[in-house]
Amino acid sequence: xxxxxxxxxxxxxxxxxxxxxxxxxxxWRATRTAILTWQAxxxxxxxxxxxxxxxxxxxxxxxxxxxxxxxxxxxxxxxxLPAPGRLAAICLGLLLGVLFVATHVTSxxxxxxxxxxxRALLALVARRDAATPDVFVLDHPAAAAYCLPGLRxxxxxxxxxxxxxxxxxxxxxxxxxxxxxxxxxxLVLLPFTALCRFIExxxxxxxxxxxxxxxxxxxxxxxxxxxxxxxxxxRALRQHGAGRLxxxxxxxxxxxxxxxxxxxxxxxxxxxxxxxxxxxxTDDHLAMRIERVRELQRGRSAxxxxxxxxxxxxxxxxxxATPIHLLG
Amino acid sequence: MNxxxxxxxERAVMDALWDREAPATVREVAEQLADRKLAYTTVMTVxxxxxGKGFVTRERVGRAWSYRPTASREAYIAQLMLDxxxxxxxxxxxxxxxxxxxxxxxxxxLRAALGEPARGEAGPGPRPRGRRTRGERVPGEQx
Numbered sequence: 001x002x003x004x005x006x007x008x009x010x011x012x013x014x015x016x017x018x019x020x021x022x023x024x025x026x027x028w029r030a031t032r033t034a035i036l037t038w039q040a041x042x043x044x045x046x047x048x049x050x051x052x053x054x055x056x057x058x059x060x061x062x063x064x065x066x067x068x069x070x071x072x073x074x075x076x077x078x079x080x081l082p083a084p085g086r087l088a089a090i091c092l093g094l095l096l097g098v099l100f101v102a103t104h105v106t107s108x109x110x111x112x113x114x115x116x117x118x119r120a121l122l123a124l125v126a127r128r129d130a131a132t133p134d135v136f137v138l139d140h141p142a143a144a145a146y147c148l149p150g151l152r153x154x155x156x157x158x159x160x161x162x163x164x165x166x167x168x169x170x171x172x173x174x175x176x177x178x179x180x181x182x183x184x185x186x187l188v189l190l191p192f193t194a195l196c197r198f199i200e201x202x203x204x205x206x207x208x209x210x211x212x213x214x215x216x217x218x219x220x221x222x223x224x225x226x227x228x229x230x231x232x233x234x235r236a237l238r239q240h241g242a243g244r245l246x247x248x249x250x251x252x253x254x255x256x257x258x259x260x261x262x263x264x265x266x267x268x269x270x271x272x273x274x275x276x277x278x279x280x281x282t283d284d285h286l287a288m289r290i291e292r293v294r295e296l297q298r299g300r301s302a303x304x305x306x307x308x309x310x311x312x313x314x315x316x317x318x319x320x321a322t323p324i325h326l327l328g
Numbered sequence: 329m330n331x332x333x334x335x336x337x338e339r340a341v342m343d344a345l346w347d348r349e350a351p352a353t354v355r356e357v358a359e360q361l362a363d364r365k366l367a368y369t370t371v372m373t374v375x376x377x378x379x380g381k382g383f384v385t386r387e388r389v390g391r392a393w394s395y396r397p398t399a400s401r402e403a404y405i406a407q408l409m410l411d412x413x414x415x416x417x418x419x420x421x422x423x424x425x426x427x428x429x430x431x432x433x434x435x436x437x438l439r440a441a442l443g444e445p446a447r448g449e450a451g452p453g454p455r456p457r458g459r460r461t462r463g464e465r466v467p468g469e470q471x
Contacts, residue, residue: 118411120381123335124342125404140405144412158409
């Protein structure tokens with residue numbers, strides 16, 4: 001029971017750290033450390049969530065979860081099942097573990113499929129621009145610039161974006177996109193996509209009304225999504241200067257403002273994740289990024305943010321080490 | 329090298345079909361691409377592949393197959409833009425966007441290009457998050 005109590009402590013502490021991360025502003029000045037902190041604390045949360053029922057169920061074996069599982073399997077094969085309560089706990093733990101893995105796999109497979117289809121279409125209808133040979137151009141008046149991640153990532157801009165930006169600004173945007181490709185930010189985001197899917201699945205299994213789902217997984221997803229944008233912004237402004245990046249962001253924001261409220265939110269307001277909020281939030285994100293780049297232009301020192309970031313990361317790593325140690 | 333050339337050919341064949349605005353047989357496509365000096369069987373292979381991928385549909389006319397694009401070039405571009413602008417309902421971090429800006433009017437035009445209703449993808453009831461919705465597919469796509 002001690003193990004389960006420790007794990008419960010880790011679960012609560014991870015939740016508290018995530019709560020703090022959601023409200024923190026230092027993360028803006030130390031994006032890489034903040035992203036690592038999110039990863040570590042998210043994994044700690046998931047491991048303890050899976051570990052608590054397993055630890056309760058397997059307690060009689062007295063040799064840690066990973067050590068006890070084979071013994072339990074051997075007993076079960078011989079038809080010796082533990083007490084019903086323990087058995088239920090073990091099943092719940094195993095179910096959570098399977099769901100945890102399955103949501104990651106399905107998220108990845110889904111993303112790979114969407115990308116493959118997107119890539120195939122790009123090959124048919126996108127053109128190459130002489131000025132930027134490694135970039136695909138889509139002939140469409142709406143402004144968009146994005147990275148199609150993969151083993152060979154592709155950067156795509158629309159004709160609308162080309163018209164919107166001058167040369168220097170375009171260079172900053174492309175450098176931002178290449179940063180996404182280089183650091184594989186899609187993989188950074190994957191666990192949080194999986195987490196949202198996991199919550200959705202649990203909700204579906206429990207058949208609880210839509211409103212009662214916890215909001216924090218989605219907020220966590222949004223926070224990490226914003227952080228990877230800022231991280232890519234950092235790379236772009238290091239190469240091309242904060243002024244150009246700010247100008248490019250500003251241009252996107254200025255045309256975006258013309259969109260009537262809810263224009264982006266038309267999609268999917270009904271199905272839990274994303275939907276209206278994706279449109280709305282992303283506009284917020286743009287405003288936050290502009291604000292941040294301006295702040296960086298003013299050149300205020302970031303030592304406090306860095307110190308906080310290192311502290312948060314150490315806390316997260318301790319939290320992560322605890323379930324790994326306890327379960328092993 | 330081979331895949332690159334094949335991709336290039338697929339694109340050329342699609343362009344030929346889109347430019348014609350009418351179904352075409354293998355021979356007609358080959359004639360249209362005469363400056364590339366392609367073998368009849370090459371064009372046939374490429375059209376086969378495109379059919380397999382669902383970009384082209386074919387039907388028998390007499391003794392030959394007649395091919396036409398499944399959707400217009402504009403519809404495909406619209407589909408890519410919907411993905412890019414995160415309007416397609418796919419939320420699997422498949423793409424990482426710099427920023428996007430789209431007016432309501434543009435969004436409507438994009439959807440109209442796919443011939444789908446504006447709110448078509450918000451299905452009722454709970455379902456696993458991020459599942460691709462039908463609305464993302466180009467009409468008539470074969471998969």
